[in-house]
Amino acid sequence: MKPFLKWAGNKYRIINHIREKLPSGERLIEPFAGASAVFLNTEYASYLIADNNPDIINLYRHLQREGILFIRYCSTLFTPENNVQERYLTYREEFNATGNRRRRAALFLYMNRHGFNGLCRYNSSGVFNVPFGKYRKPYFPEKEMCYFAEKSRNAVFLCADFATTMKKARPGDVVYCDPPYVPLSATANFTAYSAGGFSEEQQVHLGSAALHLAARGIPVLISNNATPPVLALYRKAVCTIIPVRRSISCDGGSRGSVNEVLALFQQESAGL
Numbered sequence: 001m002k003p004f005l006k007w008a009g010n011k012y013r014i015i016n017h018i019r020e021k022l023p024s025g026e027r028l029i030e031p032f033a034g035a036s037a038v039f040l041n042t043e044y045a046s047y048l049i050a051d052n053n054p055d056i057i058n059l060y061r062h063l064q065r066e067g068i069l070f071i072r073y074c075s076t077l078f079t080p081e082n083n084v085q086e087r088y089l090t091y092r093e094e095f096n097a098t099g100n101r102r103r104r105a106a107l108f109l110y111m112n113r114h115g116f117n118g119l120c121r122y123n124s125s126g127v128f129n130v131p132f133g134k135y136r137k138p139y140f141p142e143k144e145m146c147y148f149a150e151k152s153r154n155a156v157f158l159c160a161d162f163a164t165t166m167k168k169a170r171p172g173d174v175v176y177c178d179p180p181y182v183p184l185s186a187t188a189n190f191t192a193y194s195a196g197g198f199s200e201e202q203q204v205h206l207g208s209a210a211l212h213l214a215a216r217g218i219p220v221l222i223s224n225n226a227t228p229p230v231l232a233l234y235r236k237a238v239c240t241i242i243p244v245r246r247s248i249s250c251d252g253g254s255r256g257s258v259n260e261v262l263a264l265f266q267q268e269s270a271g272l
């Protein structure tokens with residue numbers, strides 16, 4: 001099932017590769033849930049779905065709690081009259097001002113489908129600032145939301161930094177991490193850069209947290225761009241390269257393609 005949100009880096013297109021590599025276990029933990037493509041396309045008995053974006057978790061919680069009632073409420077925003085720039089900007093302003101969580105969740109979904117490229121971007125004061133998307137007829141993902149609501153009976157949603165989420169893992173859990181990609185411009189070393197607010201330090205921290213969990217018998221699968229520094233960081237894991245051939249533009253100039261890596265940290269393979 002496709003996620004109901006448009007989300008940068010969503011893993012739906014490589015879901016079969018991920019499913020193949022994910023070990024079995026009781027509960028799946030996703031510290032970087034995003035649109036939750038992995039949650040929606042796996043069959044664990046239970047899930048801990050986390051992200052540090054409070055809007056995404058607020059939306060998931062409303063859908064979980066209210067199901068079809070919330071879906072119907074959201075659908076009322078998807079009308080031709082609401083698909084014009086002026087209305088979009090009014091709703092965006094309302095979203096940024098409201099203290100009503102249910103309204104904010106519904107408007108977040110509206111903006112995800114009516115905003116430019118489904119982007120999710122805030123300014124330094126936390127104000128959502130994505131421009132209008134000019135789509136002919138934005139799709140209302142009713143079927144996908146119903147599936148999510150049904151599936152979320154076995155899920156707990158958490159707004160937290162990945163480090164906090166990973167500390168909650170216990171034997172019997174499996175962890176799947178999909179952090180913001182390491183930038184492709186950093187082909188030779190990590191040096192000082194950060195993308196999507198995720199720094200080199202955090203990438204390194206994630207690598208050691210994965211090793212730490214693997215040592216306790218909790219397997220961790222991480223996906224990322226298959227660049228040399230990433231492969232060095234994951235050297236104790238069993239790495240599989242996926243030929244994604246995403247079209248990329250480096251430094252605004254040359255075009256090329258890139259592969260992704262799936263790194264599986266496990267007690268045995270890491271020699272721990």
Ligand SMILES: C[S@@+](CC[C@H](N)C(=O)[O-])C[C@H]1O[C@@H](n2cnc3c(N)ncnc32)[C@H](O)[C@@H]1O
Pocket residue numbers: 003007008009010011012031032033034035036037038050051052053160161162163178179180181196197198
């Ligand atoms: C590549 S996306 C995940 C895509 C997801 N696997 C999917 O299929 O849609 C990365 C996610 O990590 C979240 N994120 C970024 N920094 C984080 C952090 N420090 N802790 C937890 N989540 C973080 C972002 O909000 C984003 O949703």
